[in-house]
Amino acid sequence: MVDPTGFREIVAANPLLITGAYILLAMGGLLFLLGFLGCCGAVRENKCLLLFFFLFILIIFLAELSAAILAFIFRENLTREFFTKELTKHYQGNNDTDVFSATWNSVMITFGCCGVNGPEDFKFASVFRLLTLDSEEVPEACCRREPQTRDGVLLSREECLLGRDLFLNKQGCYTVILNAFETYVYLAGALAIGVLAIELFAMIFAMCLFRGIQ
Numbered sequence: 001m002v003d004p005t006g007f008r009e010i011v012a013a014n015p016l017l018i019t020g021a022y023i024l025l026a027m028g029g030l031l032f033l034l035g036f037l038g039c040c041g042a043v044r045e046n047k048c049l050l051l052f053f054f055l056f057i058l059i060i061f062l063a064e065l066s067a068a069i070l071a072f073i074f075r076e077n078l079t080r081e082f083f084t085k086e087l088t089k090h091y092q093g094n095n096d097t098d099v100f101s102a103t104w105n106s107v108m109i110t111f112g113c114c115g116v117n118g119p120e121d122f123k124f125a126s127v128f129r130l131l132t133l134d135s136e137e138v139p140e141a142c143c144r145r146e147p148q149t150r151d152g153v154l155l156s157r158e159e160c161l162l163g164r165d166l167f168l169n170k171q172g173c174y175t176v177i178l179n180a181f182e183t184y185v186y187l188a189g190a191l192a193i194g195v196l197a198i199e200l201f202a203m204i205f206a207m208c209l210f211r212g213i214q
Contacts, residue, residue: 041206080116087115092128093140
């Protein structure tokens with residue numbers, strides 16, 4: 001929600017994804033509360049609190065495990081398909097007043113990439129084609145720069161906008177960003193497995209205490 005690179009704006013057209021982020025934050029707060037209740041139940045040897053703690057941790061554990069499995073199974077199809085659809089539907093070129101387009105431009109310049117899959121995406125970008133009157137094959141953000149930064153000098157703006165391969169970035173942003181964040185994806189996965197393991201341990205510990213109180 002506070003990512004300074006602005007990737008949140010790329011998916012702003014889909015409120016379901018933003019809602020998902022809030023749900024994850026709410027689950028974090030709920031886990032904190034459950035942890036507190038679990039501690040109180042253990043200290044006071046209260047069977048009701050321990051049983052409540054166990055059941056809710058079990059529900060959250062199963063929900064997180066299911067979400068992780070579904071995300072892993074559908075990660076390729078849904079992600080690439082979704083971003084391609086959003087880009088071709090909403091992208092407006094160099095319109096900096098449109099947050100979606102401005103964010104995409106920043107991403108393409110920063111990572112030296114073009115579109116989701118490549119420059120061919122903009123052949124199907126209806127709003128972009130309409131605004132440029134079909135005079136530009138790709139937006140300026142796809143053009144190669146030296147150095148590859150927002151302040152970098154364009155090698156040839158005219159040749160790039162005409163779609164000349166030597167003057168534009170041909171690789172799609174999906175692949176580039178995926179490669180750039182591959183390490184972080186594995187780290188996030190490892191942390192998620194660690195959290196699930198802790199939750200599993202907490203459930204076993206709660207049941208042991210519950211039986212001990214009985």
